[in-house]
Amino acid sequence: MTVTAPVARKRSALTKGQLPAFAPYVVLAVALVLGAAILALIGFNAFGWGLVSAILFAIGLVGWSAVVEGGRKARDKLATCLIVGSFLVALLPLISVIWTVLVNGIPGIITPGFLTTSMNGVTGSLDNKSVDDGTKVLGGIYHAVLGTVQITLLATVISVPVGLLTAIYLVEYGNDRALARAITFFVDVMTGIPSIVAGLFSAAFFFAVVGPGTKTGAVAAVALSVLMIPVVVRSSEEMLKIVPNELREAAYALGVRKWRTILKVVIPTAISGIASGVTLAIARVIGETAPILVTAGFATTINNNVFGGWMASLPTFIYTQILNPTSPSNPDPSSQRAWGAALVLIILVMLLNLGARLIARIFAPKAGR
């Protein structure tokens, strides 16, 4: 009767020489306490506490493992610590950026009139006055939002037909010909064009064709199209490729011409993917600053004509407000406006990204399977 108890207590040979399952938690608790103690000596801050504790945790766990489990297991533990650690390190800037923009941007965005007024007539002396008197910061981003929407819309109108037709050529007509392979290769290369070079190209093109110093919203839209077309081509191509061949063959068997098959069968099947790809492409170019900076100039007033006159946009508004504050002696109102605009821009981009996911999910073709 008393024989069984010692046998149950004995650890199996297969699990001998392993750390117990609770080991990481114990080490973590010890590391957090020790880390807090060390930081208390040299001045406490949350970031340092996390860093010191993480290092202590890694040393403790790997050291314990080396003693109990041997070198191979210890190295495995070390690799796990480094890999999980690198993920946490990658999260830091994301959290920090979003936190910084929220904290600095909310005062700007809740100022009455921020979204509905332009910078027309807002001068350095007005900014100085609002700082001295503690009144609200005047001026807003209405002209910049309007400019961004117009430029992006025109860029989309240029890019989508070109990109979609190219994707159709590559998938339906290319047949892996030399030309199709060349287009695929150069589309990939185009993805890597630095955005400022795209802006310079558009500027150089219009300088040569229209006249030196031509800066309008349309020039910026052409620059953005150069960046947008390859994204549209790649995503549409992927979507067209996954349309089952049976659908095309069924249409051909009914005597339908190839172009009608593409327009009535292939594209409707792939439309959800294409639409979400286009939305992502818009999200990519809407935040581009450099190409707009060299092509559309800066404006402080509302400009409703894409083809004439300088035009403001959200990214260039942020850039100029930070680099050349409206009032050089009191940059705070300018930086408040810049962070408010940054928050609006991030919200726009996130909405577009979310929209792309929703489009892909809602309009996905109802598969028979």
Add this chain to the structure above:
Amino acid sequence: MTTNSLTTSQGAGRAGDKVFSGATLAAGCLILVVLFGVALFLVIQAIPALVAPPSDIQGGQGFFAYIGPIVVGTLIAAVIALVIATPVAIGVALFISHYAPRRLASGLGYVVDLLAAIPSVVYGAWGAAFLAPQISPAYGWLATYMGWLPIFQGPASATGKTILTASIVLSVMVLPIITSLSREIFLQTPKLHEEAALALGATRWEMIKMAVLPFGRPGIVSAIMLGLGRALGETMAVALVLSSGALTASLIQTGNQTIAAEIALNFPEASGLKVSTLIAAGLVLFVITLGVNMIARWIISRHKEFSGAN
């Protein structure tokens, strides 16, 4: 008999086929023309700067004396960014592909993709307003204790607006590119290789070392090259973060400049020959990034099975 609208009007249908295939072909060729046009118009507008007498170019020593230090500055910033980003990116990619719980993996991948969604100007503003002041005490420490190294020579910048800060911001921006490409490739490692390694008693890290990394190596190399292309051409992070100046070896003093930031800072107010000079600088940047990207794409196309580029 009802007429089927899809099959009636034979003549129009045949013409439609011709028009439609012609339109798609034209769109495809337009892309080649645009890429060619990028090079052509940059060259046309750059020529005045290349043939102008050296004394007329900024600095008075000719175009190549002007662009040389900026090219070096661009390379320094991009290389430091990659040195920082690559190990972290590969770690993150491995975490998502092999360490994270299966159910969380795609969500975590989306979180990393959010890093890519944030506009570059916001990173620039963050680097200038948050990172630079936070990091400048560390530069002071480096200048005091590591100052014997030329790259950490003091006195450190008090504002923290140095090439190293700009490179750190750049590394955050290239991280999602390298991560997403590497992740795709790691996920394509043959399951049988991984299971064979584990069945022979390998630990998870040994399995990754023996099965995943050798399989993914060309993909990692091309991902790094694509990241390099991005880091070379990134404008805002440098334009807003770095207080630029002459070429220096020290990474913690103000100084150095990159091509893209030089263009962004000077182009809006430029006129005449200065425009030409900046467009010529853009041409140099274009050629460098084109070379880097073509090598990366060539490596990917040699290994078709990694569809990481898609």
